[in-house]
Amino acid sequence: MRVYLMKFRRNARSGRAALWAAVLSFAVCASAANADETIAFIGARLIRVDSPELPTGVLIVRDGRILAVGAAADTNVPPDARRIDVTGKVIMPGIVDTHNHIGGIGGGDQSKPLHPDVRIYDSLNPRDAGFRRAVAGGLTTLNIMPGSGHLLSGQTVYVKLRPAHTIEEMAVRNADGLIAGGIKMANGTNSRGGAPFPGTRAKSAALVREMFIRAVEYQSKVTAAGDDASKKPDRDLGLEALGEVLSGKRVVHHHTHRADDIVTVLRLSKEFGFRVVLHHVSEAWMVADEIAAAGARCSVILVDSPGGKLEASQLSYETAAILDRAGVNVAFHTDDWITDSRLFLRMAALGVRGGLPREKALRALTLSGAEMLDLQDRVGSLTVGKDADFVVLDGDPLSVYSKVLETWVEGRRVFDRNDPQDRLYGVGGYGAGFDTVPYMCCHGDGE
Amino acid sequence: MQNDKYRTNPHMRRRMNAECRTMTDERMAWFANGRGALSITMRVWLALTAFCILNSAFAFAQTAVRAKTLYTMSGPPIQDGIVIMRDGKIVAVGPAATTPIPAGARVLEAAVATPGLIDAHSTVGLSGILNYAHDRDQIEHSEAIQPELRAIDAYNCREKLIEFVRSFGVTTIHTGHAPGELISGQTMIVKTVGDNVAEVTLVESAAIACTLGPAAQRGGGAPGTRGKMMAMLREQFIKAQEYVKKQDAAEADKKPDRNLRLEALGRALRGEIPLMVTAYRAQDIISALRLANEFNIKLWLDGAAEAYMVIDEIKAAGVPVILHPSMMRASGDAENMSFETAAKLRKSGITVVLQSGYEDYVPKARVILFEAAIAAANGLTFDEALRAITIDSARLLGVDKRVGSLEAGKDGDIALFDGDPFEYTTHCIGVAINGQIVSETKR
Numbered sequence: 001m002r003v004y005l006m007k008f009r010r011n012a013r014s015g016r017a018a019l020w021a022a023v024l025s026f027a028v029c030a031s032a033a034n035a036d037e038t039i040a041f042i043g044a045r046l047i048r049v050d051s052p053e054l055p056t057g058v059l060i061v062r063d064g065r066i067l068a069v070g071a072a073a074d075t076n077v078p079p080d081a082r083r084i085d086v087t088g089k090v091i092m093p094g095i096v097d098t099h100n101h102i103g104g105i106g107g108g109d110q111s112k113p114l115h116p117d118v119r120i121y122d123s124l125n126p127r128d129a130g131f132r133r134a135v136a137g138g139l140t141t142l143n144i145m146p147g148s149g150h151l152l153s154g155q156t157v158y159v160k161l162r163p164a165h166t167i168e169e170m171a172v173r174n175a176d177g178l179i180a181g182g183i184k185m186a187n188g189t190n191s192r193g194g195a196p197f198p199g200t201r202a203k204s205a206a207l208v209r210e211m212f213i214r215a216v217e218y219q220s221k222v223t224a225a226g227d228d229a230s231k232k233p234d235r236d237l238g239l240e241a242l243g244e245v246l247s248g249k250r251v252v253h254h255h256t257h258r259a260d261d262i263v264t265v266l267r268l269s270k271e272f273g274f275r276v277v278l279h280h281v282s283e284a285w286m287v288a289d290e291i292a293a294a295g296a297r298c299s300v301i302l303v304d305s306p307g308g309k310l311e312a313s314q315l316s317y318e319t320a321a322i323l324d325r326a327g328v329n330v331a332f333h334t335d336d337w338i339t340d341s342r343l344f345l346r347m348a349a350l351g352v353r354g355g356l357p358r359e360k361a362l363r364a365l366t367l368s369g370a371e372m373l374d375l376q377d378r379v380g381s382l383t384v385g386k387d388a389d390f391v392v393l394d395g396d397p398l399s400v401y402s403k404v405l406e407t408w409v410e411g412r413r414v415f416d417r418n419d420p421q422d423r424l425y426g427v428g429g430y431g432a433g434f435d436t437v438p439y440m441c442c443h444g445d446g447e
Numbered sequence: 448m449q450n451d452k453y454r455t456n457p458h459m460r461r462r463m464n465a466e467c468r469t470m471t472d473e474r475m476a477w478f479a480n481g482r483g484a485l486s487i488t489m490r491v492w493l494a495l496t497a498f499c500i501l502n503s504a505f506a507f508a509q510t511a512v513r514a515k516t517l518y519t520m521s522g523p524p525i526q527d528g529i530v531i532m533r534d535g536k537i538v539a540v541g542p543a544a545t546t547p548i549p550a551g552a553r554v555l556e557a558a559v560a561t562p563g564l565i566d567a568h569s570t571v572g573l574s575g576i577l578n579y580a581h582d583r584d585q586i587e588h589s590e591a592i593q594p595e596l597r598a599i600d601a602y603n604c605r606e607k608l609i610e611f612v613r614s615f616g617v618t619t620i621h622t623g624h625a626p627g628e629l630i631s632g633q634t635m636i637v638k639t640v641g642d643n644v645a646e647v648t649l650v651e652s653a654a655i656a657c658t659l660g661p662a663a664q665r666g667g668g669a670p671g672t673r674g675k676m677m678a679m680l681r682e683q684f685i686k687a688q689e690y691v692k693k694q695d696a697a698e699a700d701k702k703p704d705r706n707l708r709l710e711a712l713g714r715a716l717r718g719e720i721p722l723m724v725t726a727y728r729a730q731d732i733i734s735a736l737r738l739a740n741e742f743n744i745k746l747w748l749d750g751a752a753e754a755y756m757v758i759d760e761i762k763a764a765g766v767p768v769i770l771h772p773s774m775m776r777a778s779g780d781a782e783n784m785s786f787e788t789a790a791k792l793r794k795s796g797i798t799v800v801l802q803s804g805y806e807d808y809v810p811k812a813r814v815i816l817f818e819a820a821i822a823a824a825n826g827l828t829f830d831e832a833l834r835a836i837t838i839d840s841a842r843l844l845g846v847d848k849r850v851g852s853l854e855a856g857k858d859g860d861i862a863l864f865d866g867d868p869f870e871y872t873t874h875c876i877g878v879a880i881n882g883q884i885v886s887e888t889k890r
Contacts, residue, residue, distance in 0.1 A: 133777070304817055305611055307576030308809035313607075317890075337776050338809060343821075349871030400824045400871050427825065430756060433782020 038062040039411070040077045043087035047397070049367050050381035059091055061388035064410035069382045092362065092397055093381050094140025094389030094409060095344060096369030098299040099253065099279050099333030102130030102341065103167075107146020107154035107184070113197045114211050116245075117237035118154035120146045121179060124167045127435045129425065130336065135161050135415040136426030137342035138391035138404045139334075141172070141370065141379050145184045145253060151191045151198065151208055155241055156253060157181040158373050160389070162409045172375065174249075182277075182373070183245055186255035187264060188311050205264055212272045215242035245274050251374065252276045253299075257311035259283040266294040277372045279333065281323075282306075282315040288326035297329045297372050300364075302347050302354070303339060317354030324360050331369040342426065349398040358398065365397075509533045509552035510882055512861055513543060514560035520838040520852040530560065532859030532882035540853050555877050555884070559868055561833060562853050563618025563860030563880060565840040566815040567769045568723070568749060568802035570625045572602040572609055572637065576811055582606070585625035585805065587632065591665055592683055594655045594715075595707035596632030598623030604642050608812045612803070613639040614886045615814045616862025616875045619649065619841075619850050625805040626658040626725035626750070628665075629676055630683075633711065634723065636844055638860075640880045649846050654723040654747060655715055659731040660780050677734055684742045687712035721745040723769070727752040727780035736764045747843070749802070752781040755791045767798035767843050772813050773821035775804065789835065790826025800840040801832075820869035832869065859883075 039061050046057035048069065058075040060068040068075055077083065106123035108115030124144065134142065140161050146154035158172040158180045172180040187204050191197065198204040218239040225231035244250035252274050256262050262284060269276045278284065279299045284291060291298060300323070306315040316322075323330050332347050334340070339347065348361040356364070370380030379387050388411040395402035404426070407415035416422050424432050510532045517528025519540055529546040531539040539546055548554060575582025584601040587593055602622065612620070623634030634653045641647035663676055670676040690709035694702060714720045722744045724735040732751055739746035748754065748768045752775070754761060761768065770789050777784050785791075792799040801822060803813035815836050823832035841851025849858050859882030866873035878886040 129777075129782075303810040304814050305576075305608060305810040305812040307608060307811035308578050308806065310577055310579070312809050313576055337778060340774065340776065343774060346871055352872045353874060398872060400820045400869055403824075427787055428777060428783065428785030429787075430753065430783050432785070433777055 036063060037411075038067065038078050038081040040081040040083050041086045041091060041392075042077065042083055043072060043085055044089040044091040044392070046382055047090065047092040047362055048382040049093055049363055050383055056087075057091075059382060059390065061408075061411045064388055064412075066382060066384050066386050066388050069384060086392060088394075089405065090393045090395060090397065090402075091382070092138075092391050092393070093366040094379060094387075094391060094407065095138045095365050096141040096331070096367075096373065096375070096380055097134070097139050097334050097336070097341065097344060098143050098277065098331050098369045098372050099301070100134070100139075100142045100144055100336045100341065101147060101338075102134060102142075102336050103128045103144055105144065105147055108150045108152070110149075111196075113151040113191060113193075113207060114238070115146075115150060115154045116152055116183065116211070116239070116241040118146065119157070120144055120154050120181070120184075121157040121167050121171060124157070125435065126164050126167055126170060129433060129435050130341070131161060132422070132425035133432075134336070134341040135407045135409075136404060136417075136422065137340070137344050138393075138407050138415075139341050139344060140389040140391075140407060140409045140414075141373070141375065143182065143253065143333075143373055148186060148190050148255065149193070151185060151187065151204055152211070153184045153186065155181050155250070156184050158375065160379075160387070160409055161407075161414055163412060163414060172373075172378075180374075182251040182253045183241065184253050184255070185265075188256060188258050188261040189309065190255055190257075190311075201261070201264070205268065208268060209271070212242065212246070212268075212274075215239050215246055216272070219243045219246060246272065248273075248275050251372070253279055255279050257282040259286040261311070262287055263290060266290065266296060269296065270294065277331075280312075280335070281319065282312045284328075285316050285319045285322040286314075288322050288328060291323065292326040292328045297331070297368075298323050299331045299333045299369070299372060300351070301333055301335050301338065302350050317350055319354070320351040320361075320364065321355030324356055329368055329371065330356075330360070331364045331372055333369075345397050345402075345404075346400070349400075352398060361398065509538075509549050510859070510879060510884065511548045511552045511554045512557065512560050512863065512879070513548070513554055514557045514863065516559050517853070518559070518561045518833060519854065520562050520834060521854045528560070530853050530859075530861060532861075532879065535859055535881040535883070537853060537855050537857050537859050537882075539855055553884075555863060555879075557863035557876060558866050559864040559873075560853075561616065561862050561864070561868060562837045562851055563858075563862055563878065564616045564815055564836045565844070565846075565851060566612070566617055566620040566622075566803050566836070567800040567840040567843060568634075568804060569612075569620045569622045569812070569815075570805040571612060571620060571803075571812050572604070572606050572622050573598060574608075574625065574805065574807075574811065575603065576607045576611075578808070578811060585623075585631075586627040587624075588628065588665075591629040591663070591668075591670060591679065593628070593632055593708070594630045594711035596624060597652065598633050598635040599644055599648060599651050602635065602637065602644050604644055604647065609639050610886075612812060612814055613878055613880075614875065614888045614890045615816050616864070616868070616878055617815055618860040618862070618878065618880045619846065621653055621802075621840075621844050623653070624656045626656065626662050627805075629658060629663045629670060629679060631656045631658065633720075636846055638858075638880055640883075640885050649849060650844070652714075652720060653844065654721045655711060656749075657722055657724045657735075659724060659726040659734055660728055662725070662780070673731070673734070677738065680738055681741070683708075684712060684716065684738075684744075687716055688742070691716055715744050716742060718743075718745055721747045723747040723749050725749040727771070727784075729753040729756040731780075732757055733760060736760060736766065739766070740764070750781070750804075752784040752788070754797075755785060755788050758792065758795045758797065761792075762795060762797055767800070768792055769802050769843070770799050772802060772804045773818040773825070774813070786821055786825035789822040789832075793827060793831055798839065798843060799835065800843050801835045816868060816875070820871070823869045829867075829869065865889075 041059040046054040056072045103124035145156045159170040164170040174180045221233040277297045300320045367380035370376040392406040512530040517525040527543040570585040574585040624632030636650035638647040687709045691713045750771045803815045819832045819836045838851040841847035861879045863877035875890045
């Protein structure tokens, strides 16, 4: 495809021809090119995450899925497969970011502190340069969250960074065909403010409890009505979404830093039975046992220094390690733009610096994050049947000197460091800050 | 414990030594008086003297560092290298085979040792960890141009972030007023130790901090545009020129009344102090060069995210660049920042050093070691990246006689690591400043 386009451009004499090229590229991108091609990546060190690393492995992908993965010595490569020699390289699963703010997010507004009706995907721009940086960092699955400052700022969306022109094309779908996501909540100082926002922690919790009690009542009415449409309560978008939270379909992704705020989330989670992932958790190292006992999962952010606000002043490089030792399932997140998606591997490495075992750090970037998004059956490890989402690196993922060479999503290459435009977004430079059209157009369409 | 306290606390050490000096004077007086028998007072005195001598021995004991790889930054790395420090200074550096460790010296061992790291531009000590009104002293918004504000009047030696960056090997910082007003104030150069700013300051007034671009815009007031920024700066420097002219007038009665603002700008006009201009966009960088050229001011370009667009102009002006943190967020005026800018500038012959910069949220401070690591992974060689946070920074800041390399006669500032200092998973395992161990926390 790309070769064809280049030839076409060489022949183009006018702006009209270039326009036609662009239109053509759109048309081809929209179709699933090479869907049935089998590709075998041969010779790389394979970090499978759910099973031991293979020093010299073979990864075979077809139809956007992993067809086979194994040691080079005992894995048969189908004769029709395109063979790609990746000797000396390292391949790991596509990275899962459990908390990201790219795409020009716009969640709940300042009218009130609770916005369960607001969907983040109604505000996203798939051409945002942040998506290009994310694939340059090896990210393939994101939980895009509304921003901060609310007790509940809206519904989140899970996306795969596949070539896309609309957010619908990126979104992960549940089995029912609906767009998948969680719900974003916050406590502590983050969501405090002048009325109607809460002024204290106790008021924050009271508002949240009241909201969930309304949701429980609403669900009771819906259930009681059964199939009788006349008895059903009026539709309420917010209470409908909260119903999904109460049923466990929609996970609560909860911003919380201070130890007592973390414990408050656990208390509310127990009262209403919602499933929760605790995010940021600067002071989780103080209450690791309580978190473990509650069975809550933690998505940790590790920034270079403590502080910037009181609730992050006790941040520790050792948080992930302490949680892991307590038996808590730990992932990391970029909180992009708090940290740059291109440097996400670095965070896991700093976790190792703080005492987290290496294999746990790699799991935290992949499978643990997938589990927190209920996507562990589709992404997070190099496992037969899972989506063909993976990253090719020129060295160990936890070394500062290693580079992401390629990122693949569902069997299509979405980042290639050798491509000048991709490299621009990966490294930076003039134009790297500009949004892009078309977004990740032509990779993997058959070079 | 007590000895540790004396070793690591200059204030305690100073007081103790003063007490010891007093007693030595008393002893001389006693001998001069020719008294014979030992009174109870004298016995107590002798015991105290013995205590002082012992403590002095501990306080000023020689400290030696032995590193499998010793980066001195004044020559090639030394394998199995030794650094010996005494009385706050380095007294010997060399290979273990030819550099004997004095008997009784405390020896610290590490895989790697480097000079204490130098952060060429920070705001730590003025911008505090909590980021609340009471510890936000890095910027004053009452006026757009306030070069009379001195960093030394705001620097908090006990700020937690100083201790934090020190634990990663940072021993000297160029810190002070942050970007965010057209001229926000002065900067200083200080060691990351101590509880008395006067004792730990290397340079009280290092530069005047200036900002160009949106960060210097004042909502509803002046300057509101780039053009107005330059007009206001030019106006102030012209006033300062006239002020300097009157200051230089021969007749005492014609000298102007003191004016702190114009005095500070006058020092820049006289070449006594550089103007450090934070500018990210290429056009703002060019404006800074234009301003410096018009008034013949010594200029340090700071931030400079789009410097790679105007390399020839920067080179022709002979201006050094204190480059933005390697991991600066690619947004706003720095949306086109590149991980490779340090390497590009250096390759073209421009002096480039690295900084941790100013952060207004989380993380509240960056660690210069980490910023250099990213530069080392993106085009700078290991040696170039380490130079950019040691000797090259020391030279730019004019403090290379004291710090920046491991050489006899320089301050005993050293950082110890358990591996490649730039690797994410390596730890800083020890830090010494002025020959005293100030951190043994594994970071």
